[in-house]
Amino acid sequence: MRPRTLDEVVGQQHLLRPGSPLRRLVGEGSGPAGPSSVILWGPPGIGKTTLAYVVSRATDKRFVELSAITAGVKEVRSVIDGARRASGGYGKETVLFLDEIHRFSKAQQDSLLPAVENRWVTLVAATTENPYFSVISPLLSRSLLLTLEPLTDDDLRGLLRRALTEERGLGGAVALPEDTEAHLLRIAGGDARRALTALEASAGAALDKGEAEISLATLEETVDRAAVTYDRDGDQHYDVASALIKSIRGSDVDAALHYLARMIDAGEDPRFIARRLMISASEDIGLADPTALPLAVAAAQAVAMIGFPEAALTLSHATIALALAPKSNAATLAIGAALEDVKKGAAGQVPAHLRDGHYKGAAKLGHAQGYVYPHDVPGAIAAQQYLPDALRGRTYYSPTRYGAEARYADVVERVRERLRGEGA
Incomplete structure (x- = not known):
């Protein structure tokens, strides 16, 4: 089911618009030629290798694929020499697809520079790591960096339905009910290869049984993954999220981990989980453990940077820490009480000595007059009124x-005693 043209590629529409560098790379349009080097950055299974194949097919160029896991400088130079011969002797250009370029050493990446600079090859390199950290600057500056986005459920759904109906796929031999499709999308986790592999295996199992459709039970048996009752857009989404937070609030670390696992297994957005943990850190822990919020924020930042599956470790770390932290909702109640007064109109005028005095004429109005600078008194706490008159003494x-x-x-x-002038 590998796409044969750019029009068959699912997702990545931001890279496939008319006149885009990828379109020019395959010779579409009348503009200037496409770039001689492209770096595709994104998570596994979203089309990096596919785009390289499409480029080679669309342009009728030689296609050579190397993996940085197994190839070295010798293999790279061999490909470059072959590309020069093909170009000079047969007028045939070469597309070199280099997978996992981030695994190449600096010396290995350096060996690519002459071929890129002289356009002996069209380099299409793929990486799952941030290229600004993993690709040498000279190569990065000579390349067009394209960031691929994770595939959505709609992207994968279209791919699965194409695979079910097209002759080069399953050719309509078996159907995929909605509940089975939903589970397949969850276990795919945005990975097209994983989705198609599971579809192929479960379709084979269904046909062996003489079934006309892939039942949920057949899919569960094939991929060895039970279907968790969890709808990311429905009641289960909110029920399980609520249970996670209430388990943390109740200090039941095991229950919290259970609900966390259900959300992860169902393909919940890790950023959504991290946001809920940050809220919990302030709502239910607060100043009982002042390190809880920084820990939750750090977890959210880590999750945004690494994504699944490794983000599960970070979310587990944060969930355990929050569940076992001492609990206080005092900060929650405090802002709630203050907001209630404000909404009722219990505000009053800012005391004159607290008002802004940094403008001409402020002194004539009495603004900022009589204000005691706390740093000028022992203990840095000045006995003076801060709340409006209408709320004086309110806590x-x-x-x-x-x-x-x-x-x-x-x-x-x-x-509070010092502010009232009662303490020493």
């Missing part, structure tokens, strides 16, 4: 005695 924050917040409970009372 919002009531710390708990759990975890690190016990220290804040002692501090806040002493500070």
Whole structure:
């Protein structure tokens, strides 16, 4: 089912618009020739190798494929020499597809430069790693960097349905019910190769049984993955997410990990999970463990950078830490009480001594007059009014005695006494 033309490629529409570099690379349009070197960056199974094949087929060029895992400088030079002979003797250009270029050493990448500079080959290199960290600057500066995006469920659904109906695929020999298709999309995780492999294997199993369609049970047996009841756009999405957060709030680390695993296995967006963990860190832990929010934020940043499957480790790390952290909702209640007063209109005027005094005429209005600079007094706490008159004496924050917040409970009372002029 490998696409034969750019029009058959699923996804990556941002790279396939008319006049795009990829279109010019295959000779479409009347503009200038395409680039001599292209680096395709993206996760596995989203079409990097496919695009290289399409380029070679569309232009009738020689296609040579090397993997950086097994090839060395000797193999690269051999390909380049062959490309020069083919170009000079037969007028045949060569497309060199180099998979996993990030695995090449600096010296190995250097060996590609003459071929790229002299256009002896059209280099199409693929990498799953950030090329700014893994590809040498001279090669990167001579290449067009194209970032491939993960395939959506709609992209994969179109690919599966094409494979079911086209003669070069299954040719209509078997049907794919909606529930089976939904599970297949979940286990594919945005990987086209994984989706087609599972489809082929389960279709074979169904036909061996004499079945006209691939049942959910057949797919589960074939791929050895049970279908988890989880709809990313329905009730299960919110129910399981709610159960995860409530298990963390209840300090049941095992239950929290169970619901986390269900979300991961169902193909939930890891960024959605990370966002929920950041909210939990402030809503349910707060100052009982001031390190909880930085940890959750760090987890979210890591998840955004690495993605699945490794992101599961980061999410597990954060979930365990949050579940076992001391709990406090004092910060949640505090802002809730303050907002309630504001919404009721209990605001009042900012005390004159707190108002801005950095403009001409402020002193005549009494603004910023009488303000005591806290750093000028012992302990850096000045006994003066900060709340508006209408709210004088109002308290919002009531710390708990759990975890690190016990220290804040002692501090806040002493500070309030000093602000009222009661403490020494």
